[in-house]
Amino acid sequence: xxxxxxxxxxxxxxxxxxxxxxxxxxxxxxxxxxxxxxxxxxxxxxxxxxxxxxxxxxxxxxxxxxxxxxxxxxxxxxxxxxxxxxxxxxxxxxxxxxxxxxxxxxxxxxxxxxxxxxxxxxxxxxxxxxxxxxxxxxxxxxxxxxxxxxxxxxxxxxxxxxxxxxxxxxxx
Amino acid sequence: xxxxxxxxxxxxxxxxxxxxxxxxxxxxxxxxxxxxxxxxxxxxxxxxxxxxxxxxxxxxxxxxxxxxxxxxxxxxxxxxxxxxxxxxxxxxxxxxxxxxxxxxxxxxxxxxxxxxxxxxxxxxxxxxxxxxxxxxxxxxxxxxxxxxxxxxxxxxxxxxxxxx
Numbered sequence: 001x002x003x004x005x006x007x008x009x010x011x012x013x014x015x016x017x018x019x020x021x022x023x024x025x026x027x028x029x030x031x032x033x034x035x036x037x038x039x040x041x042x043x044x045x046x047x048x049x050x051x052x053x054x055x056x057x058x059x060x061x062x063x064x065x066x067x068x069x070x071x072x073x074x075x076x077x078x079x080x081x082x083x084x085x086x087x088x089x090x091x092x093x094x095x096x097x098x099x100x101x102x103x104x105x106x107x108x109x110x111x112x113x114x115x116x117x118x119x120x121x122x123x124x125x126x127x128x129x130x131x132x133x134x135x136x137x138x139x140x141x142x143x144x145x146x147x148x149x150x151x152x153x154x155x156x157x158x159x160x161x162x163x164x165x166x167x168x169x170x171x172x
Numbered sequence: 173x174x175x176x177x178x179x180x181x182x183x184x185x186x187x188x189x190x191x192x193x194x195x196x197x198x199x200x201x202x203x204x205x206x207x208x209x210x211x212x213x214x215x216x217x218x219x220x221x222x223x224x225x226x227x228x229x230x231x232x233x234x235x236x237x238x239x240x241x242x243x244x245x246x247x248x249x250x251x252x253x254x255x256x257x258x259x260x261x262x263x264x265x266x267x268x269x270x271x272x273x274x275x276x277x278x279x280x281x282x283x284x285x286x287x288x289x290x291x292x293x294x295x296x297x298x299x300x301x302x303x304x305x306x307x308x309x310x311x312x313x314x315x316x317x318x319x320x321x322x323x324x325x326x327x328x329x330x331x332x333x334x335x336x
Contacts, residue, residue: 038261040268040297042310042330044209054209054328056296056312072312073328074211082211084326137303139263168330170299170308172261172268 030095031103031136033171037061040170043071043087045147047163049078055087055113059169067091067109075115077122077151078158085115085122093132101136111147120154128165139171196305197256197267199335200224206234208313208329214239216250216277216290222333228256230271238279240288241321248279252294265302271309272296289318292327305335 033039039059046052055073062068068090075083091109098104107130115122130145147165151158206220220234231253238248252275261268277290296311309331317323 037263040299040310042328051213052209056310056328072326074209074326076211076213081213082323082325084211138301139266140308168308168310170266170268170297170310172263172266 031101031134032065032093032095032105032132033061033134033139033141035061035064037139037171039067039141039172041141041168043069043073043165043167045163045165047147047149047160049151049158049160050163051076051081053085053113055085057087057089057167057169059171061171065092065094067093067107075113075117075122077117077119077124077153078160079153079155080115080117080119080122083115083117083119083122085113085117087111087113089128091128091130099133103134103136105132105134106130107132107143107145111149122154123152124149125152126150126160130165130167141169141171143167143169196300196307196335197228197269198224199305202230202307202333202335204307204331204333206232206309206329206331208311208327210315210325210327212241212323212325214241214325214327216327217329217331220331220333230254230256230273232275238277238288238290240277240290240317240319241323241325243281243286243288243320246279246281246286246288248277248288250277251275252292254294256298267300269298269300270296271298275313286320288320290325291316291318296329307331307333307335309333 053074053076055071057069057071059069071087075085089111091107093105093107113124126149128147130143132143134141145165148161202222207217222232235249254271254273256271272295279288292313292315298309311329313327315325
């Protein structure tokens with residue numbers, strides 16, 4: 001099926017309007033943390049090429065919709081079964097809708113871990129997409145997402161696509 | 173009489189009674205759940221009883237499960253002494269404290285053959301909610317496994333407690 005230029009223009013106008021309306025209706029109730037907030041939390045990642053990996057993370061929100069994280073935790077990968085790693089991440093978020101007083105956001109970004117393990121140094125790198133539920137009564141956020149990664153191992157790289165990520169964040 | 177005077181003093185300075193009730197920092201006993209996963213994929217923790225022994229010194233006992241260096245499942249208990257301190261960040265009424273201290277885990281495998289002994293340190297954050305007398309703690313615990321094998325490990329843990 002080929003769409004006419006008028007239909008394409010109409011679709012662009014309608015979708016833009018929908019996004020603007022959604023953004024304007026959400027603006028008054030957005031519970032997401034303000035610029036300058038700092039946060040702490042834990043994040044767990046499970047993938048087919050790695051057992052569960054956890055990090056204790058500190059977050060910084062230098063600007064609206066932008067978060068950076070740094071954490072300490074496990075270095076588990078396909079080969080490595082024990083070790084330590086440092087995790088760094090960056091993400092930008094957009095509010096989707098309100099759920100009662102709370103806000104649902106979608107967040108996208110990148111994650112890297114640098115670690116040492118029983119199998120030598122291990123590094124991982126990949127994107128992440130998360131749904132973020134930000135509570136209104138408490139500064140608590142729960143996230144669930146997809147975080148595929150390339151695991152750079154001493155004997156080569158492994159791409160771990162089927163993966164899940166859960167986190168709890170507390171903002172101050 | 174003293175109670176009346178205290179109430180009068182509180183009313184005089186305009187401090188609402190609810191803010192005192194919500195200050196769970198002063199409460200004595202916390203009951204909850206504590207779990208941690210180590211880099212060796214051991215799971216530790218269970219039910220947690222936390223007692224505020226001194227001003228901001230907590231004693232935490234957790235049981236019944238402990239695993240170490242792939243000896244699992246195991247049974248045991250842990251005890252930690254934790255000191256709670258600043259920076260006491262606030263977001264409305266929600267507070268954030270840091271806490272740290274030493275601890276140990278002891279136990280056996282399920283057959284009672286291998287003994288498990290782990291020395292650990294704890295460093296983490298403790299958040300006091302406003303809407304309920306609940307704390308959420310997030311921790312990293314560097315560990316020295318003494319038995320049944322010698323090893324080093326790192327646990328990342330979470331604890332949720334209700335305070336009385």
